[in-house]
Amino acid sequence: MKLGVALYLSVLTVNAQAPSSASWRKARLEALLQHMTLDEKLGQLNQYSAGEPTGPGTTRDSYDVMIAEGKIGSLLNVTNAKQADKYQRIAVEKSRLHIPLLFGLDVIHGFRTIFPINLGLSATWAPALIEKASRLAAEEAAAQGIRWTFSPMVDIARDARWGRISESAGEDPYLGSAIAKAYVRGYQGDRLDNPTSILACAKHFAGYGAAEGGREYNTTEISERSLRQTYLPPFHACVGAGAATLMAAFNSLNGVPATSNSFTLGEILRKEWRFNGFVVSDWDSIRETMAHGIANRPSIAAGKAFLAGLDMDMESGLYLSELPTLVQSGAVPMARINDSVRRILAAKLDLGLFENPYTQPNASIGPLPAQARQLARTLAEESFVLLKNQPYQGLPLLPLVGRSGQSIALVGALADSAQDMLGSWSAQGRTSDVTTLRAALAERAAQGKMLFRYARGVDSVGDDETGFEEALAIAKRADVVVMALGEKAQFTGEAASRAHLDLTEKQQKLLEAVVATGKPVVLVLFSGRPLTVTWAAQFVPAILEAWFPGVEAGPALVRTLFGDVNPSGHLTATFPRSVGQEPLYYNALATGRPVPAAVDLGKPPDSGSRFVSRYVDELNAPLFPFGYGLSYTTFTYSPLTLSREALSATALNSGRSSVTVRADLTNSGRRPGTEVAQCYIRLTGTSVARPVRELRGFQRVELAPGQTKHVEFTLGRDELSFWNIDMKYLAEPSFLQVWIASDSASGLPAAISITK
Numbered sequence: 001m002k003l004g005v006a007l008y009l010s011v012l013t014v015n016a017q018a019p020s021s022a023s024w025r026k027a028r029l030e031a032l033l034q035h036m037t038l039d040e041k042l043g044q045l046n047q048y049s050a051g052e053p054t055g056p057g058t059t060r061d062s063y064d065v066m067i068a069e070g071k072i073g074s075l076l077n078v079t080n081a082k083q084a085d086k087y088q089r090i091a092v093e094k095s096r097l098h099i100p101l102l103f104g105l106d107v108i109h110g111f112r113t114i115f116p117i118n119l120g121l122s123a124t125w126a127p128a129l130i131e132k133a134s135r136l137a138a139e140e141a142a143a144q145g146i147r148w149t150f151s152p153m154v155d156i157a158r159d160a161r162w163g164r165i166s167e168s169a170g171e172d173p174y175l176g177s178a179i180a181k182a183y184v185r186g187y188q189g190d191r192l193d194n195p196t197s198i199l200a201c202a203k204h205f206a207g208y209g210a211a212e213g214g215r216e217y218n219t220t221e222i223s224e225r226s227l228r229q230t231y232l233p234p235f236h237a238c239v240g241a242g243a244a245t246l247m248a249a250f251n252s253l254n255g256v257p258a259t260s261n262s263f264t265l266g267e268i269l270r271k272e273w274r275f276n277g278f279v280v281s282d283w284d285s286i287r288e289t290m291a292h293g294i295a296n297r298p299s300i301a302a303g304k305a306f307l308a309g310l311d312m313d314m315e316s317g318l319y320l321s322e323l324p325t326l327v328q329s330g331a332v333p334m335a336r337i338n339d340s341v342r343r344i345l346a347a348k349l350d351l352g353l354f355e356n357p358y359t360q361p362n363a364s365i366g367p368l369p370a371q372a373r374q375l376a377r378t379l380a381e382e383s384f385v386l387l388k389n390q391p392y393q394g395l396p397l398l399p400l401v402g403r404s405g406q407s408i409a410l411v412g413a414l415a416d417s418a419q420d421m422l423g424s425w426s427a428q429g430r431t432s433d434v435t436t437l438r439a440a441l442a443e444r445a446a447q448g449k450m451l452f453r454y455a456r457g458v459d460s461v462g463d464d465e466t467g468f469e470e471a472l473a474i475a476k477r478a479d480v481v482v483m484a485l486g487e488k489a490q491f492t493g494e495a496a497s498r499a500h501l502d503l504t505e506k507q508q509k510l511l512e513a514v515v516a517t518g519k520p521v522v523l524v525l526f527s528g529r530p531l532t533v534t535w536a537a538q539f540v541p542a543i544l545e546a547w548f549p550g551v552e553a554g555p556a557l558v559r560t561l562f563g564d565v566n567p568s569g570h571l572t573a574t575f576p577r578s579v580g581q582e583p584l585y586y587n588a589l590a591t592g593r594p595v596p597a598a599v600d601l602g603k604p605p606d607s608g609s610r611f612v613s614r615y616v617d618e619l620n621a622p623l624f625p626f627g628y629g630l631s632y633t634t635f636t637y638s639p640l641t642l643s644r645e646a647l648s649a650t651a652l653n654s655g656r657s658s659v660t661v662r663a664d665l666t667n668s669g670r671r672p673g674t675e676v677a678q679c680y681i682r683l684t685g686t687s688v689a690r691p692v693r694e695l696r697g698f699q700r701v702e703l704a705p706g707q708t709k710h711v712e713f714t715l716g717r718d719e720l721s722f723w724n725i726d727m728k729y730l731a732e733p734s735f736l737q738v739w740i741a742s743d744s745a746s747g748l749p750a751a752i753s754i755t756k
């Protein structure tokens with residue numbers, strides 16, 4: 001105890017002299033390490049959940065004692081300043097070395113101000129806005145003592161059956177990387193010791209999104225080339241952006257659980273990428289390596305994970321119980337323990353936790369400030385994807401303006417469900433902060449002197465048809481019917497994989513019945529994933545994908561439906577026609593027997609040749625492709641021009657050459673609007689097959705009616721390199737096609753040869 005106090009005081013003295021210099025930091029760290037017992041060191045590597053469990057339950061309750069004994073370095077699921085300060089006081093005032101705790105929480109799409117779910121955020125194609133949202137989330141969380149978020153989730157998700165596609169930025173590694181960096185910048189800010197900054201945690205490393213069959217926690221088989229080409233880039237981008245931590249995934253990757261995978265954690269992360277932050281396990285995932293079958297005893301599970309490169313144990317407690325024996329026997333070198341402790345203490349020092357371990361008193365959360373709501377509304381508005389908008393009485397059905405005196409019927413339980421609007425992982429989000437579609441539409445109707453009627457009609461789960469009659473009755477009396485259908489939030493996110501992607505039978509039945517009344521129907525889809533709304537895409541005149549929009553769900557939707565804002569979201573995950581097409585993603589490799597588009601759009605199986613890569617009972621084409629999204633205006637692209645006639649691989653690889661591709665983009669409609677111009681490439685004649693299209697740039701472009709803007713993208717080494725036959729990341733002599741288009745399935749390419 002005496003030693004602890006002396007060290008604490010000496011540390012404070014040093015602190016007063018040179019609080020931020022690197023050498024001071026190092027000296028302080030080493031001083032602490034020298035005085036730590038093995039148990040205290042292992043305590044730093046140990047994290048327990050002290051709140052609502054976010055995995056299989058925990059029965060522990062002796063945190064106070066363990067913290068005082070220095071056996072816990074971090075707590076998760078503490079959600080407010082009062083709780084955090086209570087535990088922090090024990091750590092700082094009662095433990096021998098006074099090392100502060102680090103509090104971690106899943107702040108996934110907002111802390112108190114809940115933004116759209118992450119898949120929706122990605123549909124904005126607006127990293128700058130996502131950065132603002134994560135900055136606000138950081139400020140709100142940090143005010144409660146939470147200085148670490150388990151976000152961003154940067155798993156590439158190509159299978160809509162997987163529930164966690166909702167937490168992801170979708171299927172594309174280029175867009176995913178841009179968005180991943182934005183989250184990291186937002187959370188961590190310019191400086192970690194700014195009290196409003198929190199540590200980011202890029203998760204789940206790696207390959208989790210490739211779970212076979214889209215089934216949660218399932219195994220993955222990913223070749224090294226696709227791992228590097230598709231799944232790793234967003235993680236690499238996070239490391240490049242300075243992400244302080246990473247989380248290992250639950251899945252096994254090519255037979256080795258990601259939790260104890262020395263190839264991903266050791267070779268790639270530490271050696272190649274030189275990551276110097278720390279890696280945390282996922283919930284109990286060290287123990288789970290026994291269920292995977294690679295360890296028959298807890299000590300083997302702990303030893304394998306630790307030696308593979310996993311620094312902190314979330315929840316299993318096995319580092320604490322097993323590593324002492326492994327260190328004593330020499331199986332785990334003390335130097336490795338010291339390395340892990342150093343990384344964790346360095347993060348605590350970087351955050352300034354030693355100087356400012358406590359939160360400000362009065363950090364209570366009042367009502368949401370107007371600017372927070374405004375930001376949540378903007379993100380929601382920009383996340384909506386207009387999937388269909390057919391004319392009704394000569395005008396596209398949406399927006400619903402200019403049809404004065406009309407009466408509106410709103411049908412569907414999701415229109416009135418604040419809880420569902422928060423989506424999965426809603427941290428400290430409150431249903432009382434949510435304005436639902438029902439509330440907002442009722443208000444707008446009252447202002448516009450429109451008749452408004454609501455009927456629940458149908459729940460998003462269950463077999464109850466008792467609401468059908470009322471729903472049909474109000475539909476028949478209305479000029480337009482808005483139907484809010486889709487998934488419940490609890491059907492999305494972790495442990496929410498689905499084998500069916502349709503609307504439930506009852507929702508579908510009611511939708512068909514309402515459409516059969518002949519009234520124009522606007523379908524507002526709430527979902528955490530692409531749904532197979534194939535019938536609706538044919539028979540419902542207007543469809544707006546709304547995801548789970550967060551606290552401002554209602555106002556954002558009403559402003560969009562009435563045309564105060566023009567939808568500009570574009571899909572970041574392909575919508576299949578049938579679940580049997582999954583995994584379905586745009587950047588696939590070709591086959592030796594590709595299906596000509598004209599044949600694919602014919603009626604299988606009668607047309608076209610038989611022996612091509614296709615289904616006999618379904619098209620290959622998606623329902624809506626990656627990048628797709630309509631607007632209330634229209635956009636046209638001019639033919640493309642290239643800045644040069646030839647490119648050389650040698651010059652590209654030395655970083656000395658590039659080609660710029662240009663197009664004129666015109667708003668050819670009558671409303672102002674924002675287009676997401678997307679640049680895609682295809683390389684052929686390469687040593688390994690490359691995808692039929694790959695995103696290599698994007699730009700949001702605002703255009704007044706009739707306005708034309710010039711858009712251009714430069715393709716150089718970074719854009720044209722890939723993992724070749726020798727597993728070298730290089731540009732190769734090849735033939736390059738380039739598109740600038742509104743989605744991954746449209747546009748006409750320009751082409752250029754890449755010579756030696």
Ligand code: BGC
Pocket residue numbers: 054055076106150203282283494
């Ligand atoms: C999830 C992680 C999450 C952790 C802590 C796990 O079940 O896979 O994404 O961060 O729980 O809540």
